[in-house]
Amino acid sequence: MTEDVVPPAPESAQTDEVWQRLLTEVASLPGLPGVYRYFDAKGEVLYVGKARDLKKRVSSYFHKNHGGTRIGHMVSRIQRLETTVVRSEAEALLLENNLIKTLNPRFNILFRDDKSYPYLKIASHDFPRLAYYRGAVDKKHRYFGPYPNAWAVKETIQLLQRVFLLRTCEDSVYNHRTRPCLLYQIKRCSGPCVGFISEDDYRRDVNQAERFLLGEQEAVLGSLQEQMMAHAEKLEYEKAAEIRNQIGALSKVLHQQSVDTGIEKDVDILAVKVQGGRACVNLAMVRGGRHLGDRAHFPVHVQDHVALAEGEEEAVAVDSADAVEVSVLEAFLAQHYLDGGAPSLLVLSHPVAPALIDALGEQGGRKITVVHQPREQRRTWLEMAVQGADLALTRLLSEEGSQQSRTRALVEALDLALDPQKGEGDPMAALRIECFDISHTAGEATQASCVVYEGHKMQPGQYRRYNIDGITPGDDYAAMKQVLLRRYGGGRLERMPDLVLVDGGKGQISMAREVFEGLGLSLELLVGVEKGEGRKVGLEELVFADGRPKLQLAPTSAALMLVAHIRDEAHRFAITGMRAKRASVRTSGSKLEEIPGVGPKRRARLLQRFGGVRGVQGASIDELASVDGISRDLAEEIYRALH
Structure with a gap:
């Protein structure tokens, strides 16, 4: 493969000079397969194309009058060209699209450089676990997929839990269990963490699940039936009944499968x-003989590319x-x-x-x-x-241009798993986002807010405020931990949100992660909204609790606009609540203001030190005297006035 790179034209070159130079370069091109690139005066790539005959293809751009068409507009902006000669048209195809993905040319059809498709992972372990996975594969684990979306993976995991009772808990949770969790109680796990199933029996279930994922459903059914009969012959009726239940669950799944895929596996x-x-x-996608659903992709620059293709002689x-x-x-x-x-x-x-x-x-x-x-x-x-x-x-x-487009953009940007059965035909209408923010004034009147986005709009009737007590004043991390525990730890919510936004970066998301791990909740739900460089609006970055790298969306991104809108609403709601609480506390704290010797400065120090009037009331004389500017005598006076 040889490269012929034409140097850029000098900035002082006139249009005629540039045009003549380009014509000279085109005349010297070989009649061989290759790829060509056009660049404008700023050095930005305009177009990448392939050709069976470089000279013939590139000449068609410069030896025809394209008038005011899109192709004419592009040709008028060309300042230099580069070509690469290859051995075959197949090589030209591959190189062309490598360059398109790398250079993002203005006039080519471009599909979003999507994140890798999700996989179902069976993690290597004595008792392997099922997991949703996205990223580079590791050979020590087994991967199945790819799947068209996150929902398809999670639906498959739930299916395998119902039929084969495989665990999904993190190893950190598994290693410290002393009694079976809720999944065991509802017959979604066989309880390997507490020794309720042998390693051999669990490995057998894992092998059956792998065969199912590979499309060997009928073989799995036959194997299960043989096991059931073997246990029955040995009078092991309880084990036979368990396998019978597995067969029933698997048969139900296969019966409910909406698309019979026939012979083909992938x-x-x-x-x-x-x-x-x-x-x-x-x-x-059809994977392992199962139709997993679909995913729509929307390219850009379609009309620009079509206009250019119309002028190409080698078009299909x-x-x-x-x-x-x-x-x-x-x-x-x-x-x-x-x-x-x-x-x-x-x-x-x-x-x-x-x-x-x-x-x-x-x-x-x-x-x-x-x-x-x-x-x-x-x-x-x-x-x-x-x-x-x-x-x-x-x-x-x-x-x-509508609110729905912002919801859609966020779902696609984060690849959120939505239930297609919800939202009355529009799953995104059922998307529920909850966002938390902490607000206080120098530690005084700390409040946390929770706002809700659902049905493509904010839901003020579902907003909640939480008074934060029992923490060191100004400790936002402790405040976040408290509100998340109160929100999700009581088991009172009718429905968990599809996404939990936390206003803050690594510190806040680490605290939130700790809470979610303790409650056994999925870390995929948690996303922190970190302020960007200089705390400028539009430069925010999204921080993921599950370890994915940070994501910075374009300032004009509809997804970022929605995240910022929800975050700002949480901030507004927290501030208004905090101010109301502060006003109430200060009004109820009139006794403090009436104490001789306690002026505005000393009062502010007391409130900041103890987090409000209640904290001051609960402080001992020694604690009051430890505040800067408060003597022992004044501390005793304050204590008497408040008790």
């Missing part, structure tokens, strides 16, 4: 829809009405499967270039079969995916 189904200047690629020969859809679908395939991971079967709504599929297969080290006019079960899958793309795009267009 299949991706992709449908594309373009409307109103926006595009949607809906990806549905398809019906003009489908040209945009094909361009979008090819861009998604190349960018999504660039690093491998494509299953052996793809069911597509539109035909794509065979060279692209060959390149993806070469990259992933396997042969990929593509079907775009499927029959029978595959046709049903594709019809579902097409309908999902249509609905997702319609919803996106209707939500643009």
Whole structure:
């Protein structure tokens, strides 16, 4: 592979000079496969393209009159070009999309550089645990997936808990249990932490769960039936009954599975829809023989890319009405499967270039079969995916610029797991967020606020304030610990929120993590809102309790706007409550103000030291005398006046 990098034009160069230089460079290009890049005067990349014949393709931009079209606008901004010669069109495809993902060019179709898809992890252990996982895989554990969304993973974990009774608790919790937890009581765990199941029996259940995830459901049922009969023959009726219950739970799950996937184990189904200047690629996944649902992807720069593609002579020969859809679908395939991971079967709504599929297969080290006019079960899958793309795009267009779009942006940014059965067809309407903030004045009148966001709007009727007592004045960490324990530790909430926001950074989120771990709650719910550099609005960072790296959203991000709005509402509600409490405390503390020798400064020191009038009333004479400016005699006078 050879590289021919053209140096940038001098800043003083005139347009004609730049144009002549570009024409000279184009004339010297070879007629070989390769990739080309266009840059503007600022050095920012405008466009990345591939070609079977570099000279022929690039010449088409400079030897035609494009007028005032988008392609003409782009060509007028080109200051320099770079080309890379490769050995084949397949290499050109792969390099093109590597550069697109790296450079984010202005005129290419771009799909959001999404976080890795979630997996279900069976962690290595004498008694392995089920866990939701996202990130780089570790070979010492087993991973199943990927899944289209967090909800699909968690639904699968719950399924495996019901059938195979596998644990989900963290090792730190597991190692310190002395009695079985609630999950054992409701028959979602076999209680390995307290020795209620042997290591061999638990390992057998893990193996059965792994076979189920690999699509061997019928084999698992047969194996369970054999075990049940073996126990029955040995007169071990209790064990036989337990396995019978497992068989019943598994049979119920298989009966409820809405899509019978037939023979194929791993299949991706992709449908594309373009409307109103926006595009949607809906990806549905079949893993281990189970249809896991779908996820919609929305690219940007669709119209810019299409305008350029219309001027390219090597465009795929398809019906003009489908040209945009094909361009979008090819861009998604190349960018999504660039690093491998494509299953052996793809069911597509539109035909794509065979060279692209060959390149993806070469990259992933396997042969990929593509079907775009499927029959029978595959046709049903594709019809579902097409309908999902249509609905997702319609919803996106209707939500643009609305409150719903902010909710959607936050759900996508944090990949929140929502129950599709809730919200009357709109799961995001059921998204519940609770946000906490602490407010006080120099330790006086400390209050915590909890505000609620649900149904795409704030819910003032569900707001709550908490008076914070029994802590060192000004200790925000202790205040946060107290309010979280009172909010989630009493078991009185009808429903846990889908997301808990804490106003603060690492310190506050560490305290919140400690509370959630103690209560056995999921750390995935906890997110801290940390002020950015210079405490400027729009530079906030999100801190995750479960160990994920910090996330800084763009200042114009709809997701950040929603987070900031909820955080600011919690801050407002805390401040108004604190001020009301402070006014009440100071009014009720008129006795303190009437004590001779206790002026504004000494009164402020007392209130700050003891956290308010109640604290001063509960202090001993020695404690009062320890305050700066308070003598022993004055301390005795204060004590007598307040008692």
